[in-house]
Amino acid sequence: MIPNPQLTNPLRAEDFNSEHFPTWCPGCGDFGIWASLKNALVKLNLPPHRVVLVFGIGCSGNFSSFVKGNVFHSLHGRALPAAIGAKLANHELDVIVIGGDGDGFAEGLNHFIQTVRSNINITYVVHDNHVYSLTVGQASPTSMKGFKGKAHPEGAFEYQLNPISLAITSGGTFVARGFAGDIPHLSDLIVQGVKHRGFSFIDVMQPCPTFNPELSYDWYRQRIYKLETTGYMPDNHFKAWEISQQPFDEKIPLGVFYREERDILEDHFPQLSRAPLVKHDLSKIDITSLLEEFM
Amino acid sequence: MNNPAQNITIKIAGEAGFGIKIAGATLGKVLSRMGYQMFDYTEYPSLIRGGHNTFEVTVGERVHHHTRPVHLLIALNQASVDLHQSELSFDAGVIYDSEKTKPGTGPWKLYPVPLSRITKDVGGSELMKNTVALGAALAVLGAPVEGLLAILREAFAKKKQTIIDQNVKAASSGYQFVRDTFPELFPHQVTRLGERRQMYVTGNEAVGLGAIAAGCRAYFAYPMTPSSSLLEFMAKKGPKVGMVVRQPEDEISVLNTAIGAGFMGIRSMVGTSGGGYSLMVEATGLAGITETPVVIYMGQRPGPATGLPTWSGQADLRFLMHAAQDEFPRLIVAPGDQEECFYLTAEAFNFAEKYQMPVFVLMDKNLAEGGKTVAPFDQSKIKIERGEWVSAEDIKKEGKYLRFKVTESGISPRVLPGTAGGIHETNSDEHDEYGYNIEDIPNRNAQMEKRMRKLERARAEIPPPNLYGPKDASLSLVSWGSTKGTILQALEELSNVSVNFIHFNYLWPFPTQDAVKMLQSAKQLMVVENNFTGQFDGLIRQYVGIVPQHHLRKYDGRPFWPHEIVDKVHEVIK
Ligand SMILES: Cc1ncc(C[n+]2csc(CCOP(=O)(O)OP(=O)(O)O)c2C)c(N)n1
Numbered sequence: 001m002i003p004n005p006q007l008t009n010p011l012r013a014e015d016f017n018s019e020h021f022p023t024w025c026p027g028c029g030d031f032g033i034w035a036s037l038k039n040a041l042v043k044l045n046l047p048p049h050r051v052v053l054v055f056g057i058g059c060s061g062n063f064s065s066f067v068k069g070n071v072f073h074s075l076h077g078r079a080l081p082a083a084i085g086a087k088l089a090n091h092e093l094d095v096i097v098i099g100g101d102g103d104g105f106a107e108g109l110n111h112f113i114q115t116v117r118s119n120i121n122i123t124y125v126v127h128d129n130h131v132y133s134l135t136v137g138q139a140s141p142t143s144m145k146g147f148k149g150k151a152h153p154e155g156a157f158e159y160q161l162n163p164i165s166l167a168i169t170s171g172g173t174f175v176a177r178g179f180a181g182d183i184p185h186l187s188d189l190i191v192q193g194v195k196h197r198g199f200s201f202i203d204v205m206q207p208c209p210t211f212n213p214e215l216s217y218d219w220y221r222q223r224i225y226k227l228e229t230t231g232y233m234p235d236n237h238f239k240a241w242e243i244s245q246q247p248f249d250e251k252i253p254l255g256v257f258y259r260e261e262r263d264i265l266e267d268h269f270p271q272l273s274r275a276p277l278v279k280h281d282l283s284k285i286d287i288t289s290l291l292e293e294f295m
Numbered sequence: 296m297n298n299p300a301q302n303i304t305i306k307i308a309g310e311a312g313f314g315i316k317i318a319g320a321t322l323g324k325v326l327s328r329m330g331y332q333m334f335d336y337t338e339y340p341s342l343i344r345g346g347h348n349t350f351e352v353t354v355g356e357r358v359h360h361h362t363r364p365v366h367l368l369i370a371l372n373q374a375s376v377d378l379h380q381s382e383l384s385f386d387a388g389v390i391y392d393s394e395k396t397k398p399g400t401g402p403w404k405l406y407p408v409p410l411s412r413i414t415k416d417v418g419g420s421e422l423m424k425n426t427v428a429l430g431a432a433l434a435v436l437g438a439p440v441e442g443l444l445a446i447l448r449e450a451f452a453k454k455k456q457t458i459i460d461q462n463v464k465a466a467s468s469g470y471q472f473v474r475d476t477f478p479e480l481f482p483h484q485v486t487r488l489g490e491r492r493q494m495y496v497t498g499n500e501a502v503g504l505g506a507i508a509a510g511c512r513a514y515f516a517y518p519m520t521p522s523s524s525l526l527e528f529m530a531k532k533g534p535k536v537g538m539v540v541r542q543p544e545d546e547i548s549v550l551n552t553a554i555g556a557g558f559m560g561i562r563s564m565v566g567t568s569g570g571g572y573s574l575m576v577e578a579t580g581l582a583g584i585t586e587t588p589v590v591i592y593m594g595q596r597p598g599p600a601t602g603l604p605t606w607s608g609q610a611d612l613r614f615l616m617h618a619a620q621d622e623f624p625r626l627i628v629a630p631g632d633q634e635e636c637f638y639l640t641a642e643a644f645n646f647a648e649k650y651q652m653p654v655f656v657l658m659d660k661n662l663a664e665g666g667k668t669v670a671p672f673d674q675s676k677i678k679i680e681r682g683e684w685v686s687a688e689d690i691k692k693e694g695k696y697l698r699f700k701v702t703e704s705g706i707s708p709r710v711l712p713g714t715a716g717g718i719h720e721t722n723s724d725e726h727d728e729y730g731y732n733i734e735d736i737p738n739r740n741a742q743m744e745k746r747m748r749k750l751e752r753a754r755a756e757i758p759p760p761n762l763y764g765p766k767d768a769s770l771s772l773v774s775w776g777s778t779k780g781t782i783l784q785a786l787e788e789l790s791n792v793s794v795n796f797i798h799f800n801y802l803w804p805f806p807t808q809d810a811v812k813m814l815q816s817a818k819q820l821m822v823v824e825n826n827f828t829g830q831f832d833g834l835i836r837q838y839v840g841i842v843p844q845h846h847l848r849k850y851d852g853r854p855f856w857p858h859e860i861v862d863k864v865h866e867v868i869k
């Protein structure tokens with residue numbers, strides 16, 4: 001481990017606490033994700049200065065001020081592009097992206113699909129509370145049909161987006177679902193995700209007692225089950241898709257749906273093979289031969 | 296051709312998809328190696344096949360800009376003769392396919408050459424007609440053909456020997472045909488001027504070279520004319536020079552990706568045009584508040600919306616000045632020619648990093664895609680200044696690190712993410728010195744004022760505008776960006792009129808003290824710009840308090856022609 005003056009040795013979850021205690025509502029699922037992330041970083045032995053944390057905008061994005069790390073708090077929906085830039089600039093650091101369902105599946109949906117396709121080696125954790133919370137309660141793409149959001153007094157009528165199925169069909173190489181109410185399980189998923197060589201996507205079922213009280217911890221507990229306890233093997237694209245299609249209001253499988261090793265975006269750039277871009281020596285650039293081409 | 300007024304203009308015209316641009320660039324390279332100065336200009340519609348494309352190049356001992364009339368027209372189809380007759384000088388020559396094209400009636404010297412037949416005879420495809428025509432043109436101009444043959448061999452070096460042979464044969468046959476058939480001397484001759492070490496580059500290539508020389512490590516762009524050829528250039532050179540080049544899903548992603556890279560500590564750049572930049576607006580503010588350096592290439596074309604995709608304009612200055620909500624420091628630099636494209640792009644990276652803010656390189660289609668001969672770029676003139684940084688040792692000594700430390704200069708030293716002790720939050724929300732979200736009044740004011748102080752620092756560092764012509768003149772022409780060449784060319788014809796020219800590269804922050812002095816000491820101002828409302832003219836009124844007496848504006852997508860400037864100056868100074 002690299003010595004770090006900002007923390008004690010060995011690493012503890014408290015080392016990741018910032019000077020600000022979270023301002024989330026009591027009972028918010030974000031606390032469980034906060035705890036899971038810190039646990040995972042401890043297990044991965046990644047001190048704050050070795051991890052890059054990129055956040056979107058939302059209650060989920062406010063997380064940025066509650067954790068220590070190389071934090072980049074980006075724009076609503078744009079965390080993934082910012083994270084791609086950060087990773088390409090220094091692929092020696094681990095990059096974890098955290099956002100909400102409105103953030104990632106409405107405002108930033110295109111980036112989500114394209115980032116899945118790129119298979120860049122970063123981890124994406126979505127606080128999926130099936131509602132826009134920071135803007136106080138509108139429907140999101142993952143809201144259940146009929147959800148009465150503030151902008152949908154008659155109830156949301158669009159088909160409920162299924163991020164797991166979408167990630168699988170877009171070429172995802174690590175597609176998983178976690179639950180904010182099961183910290184050990186979610187911590188382990190994040191560890192697996194960070195260790196996965198490629199883009200790892202973890203859609204976290206997050207209760208928001210304030211704006212989506214129906215989807216409470218109990219509601220989830222009545223529906224969730226763990227794929228790994230059923231003998232399920234996450235190595236088949238078609239099976240993964242099929243199991244991801246179980247009706248959300250009936251059964252909610254947790255765990256890794258699909259996993260595959262494939263070339264990552266970084267492999268595609270010989271420019272990165274010797275050293276990360278950030279370590280290139282700019283004083284050594286010589287354009288003489290380039291100039292000759294124009295003479 | 297001792298008198299620059301005797302520069303000659305050669306035009307190649309034909310159907311889109313038949314390699315007009317490549318033929319033009321090849322001819323340009325031949326003449327460049329003969330020691331001539333040149334400036335070229337292409338026109339093409341937003342079509343791949345079937346439209347009409349033209350390339351024209353003005354050649355001479357001293358050339359700032361292309362001029363009309365056209366002295367030699369290479370008409371590769373009937374439309375080319377029909378459309379461009381009115382652009383020809385009375386003593387112009389017209390090369391055309393004797394078996395396919397009917398020449399117009401006029402005083403011109405006609406060069407009927409069986410272009411298609413010669414192409415067939417050497418076993419080439421219809422596309423090779425250009426090569427035959429280039430050979431013919433060199434014969435008409437009295438230039439040797441060897442230069443062309445050498446360039447063809449270089450261009451096709453990686454192709455099969457038969458392709459090289461066919462091209463060489465096509466060029467020589469065209470050349471020989473003219474020599475044998477038309478013994479009379481064409482009045483415009485380009486004999487060899489002698490050795491001159493020079494480059495022939497487009498604005499986009501010069502920008503790309505400047506970025507590479509400056510150590511740009513990542514270039515992100517989504518294709519859009521006129522920035523696409525820069526993306527192609529960067530993509531080709533990237534692996535060789537150690538720069539990552541990527542085309543993300545849209546321009547929103549483009550700029551956010553570049554900002555993520557800048558946050559991580561590398562020099563990054565994006566390229567786009569107005570429509571694409573519209574999608575980058577929010578992220579420009581992100582760079583502003585997070586104080587992340589990024590260089591934004593913006594190639595103007597007329598709009599709004601899709602507008603005139605393949606034409607030129609200068610109507611996005613105010614857009615860039617004000618893009619994104621609220622206020623934050625930014626800098627706008629507009630190169631005036633291919634040489635400035637190189638040096639000022641490199642300088643843009645320095646401004647971006649020293650002041651930790653977005654810096655625009657404001658271009659337009661004419662400059663981006665126009666080729667010009669320039670003195671070889673001098674890399675030793677490029678200094679890489681990366682601004683203020685702290686190391687792990689500095690932090691250890693200090694005991695803490697504050698990313699947004701309130702300083703007198705407004706500049707808060709950066710840290711490379713990954714540095715022990717250097718953790719912080721780079722935050723799009725208003726933040727305190729560490730970077731945490733915070734909304735109270737004293738902090739907001741302190742951070743806002745800190746950021747805006749950087750702009751004042753930058754303003755003090757901006758070099759003065761360039762003055763061309765006599766110091767005192769009864770009329771001062773004022774312009775920015777790519778109109779520089781047109782005006783310099785016009786000045787060549789205005790040598791007995793009391794006129795000079797103030798050219799601006801740095802447009803924002805505006806004005807600098809030097810700019811105020813120069814504008815105030817001018818007797819009369821005439822602002823020349825490619826937009827409807829007089830965007831820069833307005834800046835002079837707003838920030839210098841002078842109302843320029845005259846202006847010349849154009850918004851039809853076409854460049855100013857030197858003779859338009861000359862006429863307007865004569866109209867103003869009777
Ligand atoms: C471009 C833009 N549009 C809208 C907003 C306002 N906004 C802030 S958070 C948010 C939605 C938050 O919902 P979600 O992403 O699901 O996160 P949550 O608050 O539920 O964690 C919106 C619309 C914004 N900040 N930026």
Ligand code: SF4
Pocket residue numbers: 023024025027028029030059060129133134207208209210211
């Ligand atoms: S509104 Fe919902 S998501 Fe936001 S903090 Fe409160 S409980 Fe959590």
